[in-house]
Amino acid sequence: MDITLLYFDDCPNWKIADERLAVITADRPDLTVSRHLVETLEEAERVGFHGSPSILVDGVDVFAEPNTGVGMSCRVFHTPDGLAGAPTVDQLRAALGAGNETLR
Template sequence: MDITLLYFDDCPNWKIADQRLATITADHADVTVRRHRVETIEEAERLGFHGSPSVLVDGVDAFAEPGAGVGLSCRVYRTPEGLAGAPTLEQLRVALGVAPGGER
């Protein structure tokens, strides 16, 4: 499974998502995470970047909502606790199809 974390430097929330993805990959050797810094509006448009952080699973945005805009902005996620700047650990596990402790 190929995971790409898209982000831009001015958004602090990508580091939270990165830490949560690291927690997951520690239990799943077959999951690799690449980090891709989006640097320009043109690149954001070309990638279909819906904001930072964005998590792509095998090239597909795992949390894309219909009609979401693209650009260099911080992204907001709906979580059980309310709106947040990154998906929860559990939301990421569901999106990746992995369970705690290395199970699939």
């Protein structure tokens, strides 16, 4: 399974998502993570960047909500503890099929 972490430098939340992905992939040799720096609005539109961080699983943004626009902004995620700058480890595991939790 290929995971792509889309981000832009001015948003610190991508580093949190990257650390959480590293926790999961340490035990999952079937997962490959790549990082993609989005630098322009044109590129954001081309890759369907819904904000930083965006997590694509086999090319699909697994946390995209309907009618979410694209752009160069920090993204927020609904977590069990409220809005946050990155999904929780459990939410990532669920999205990657690595646990029994469901997306919240």
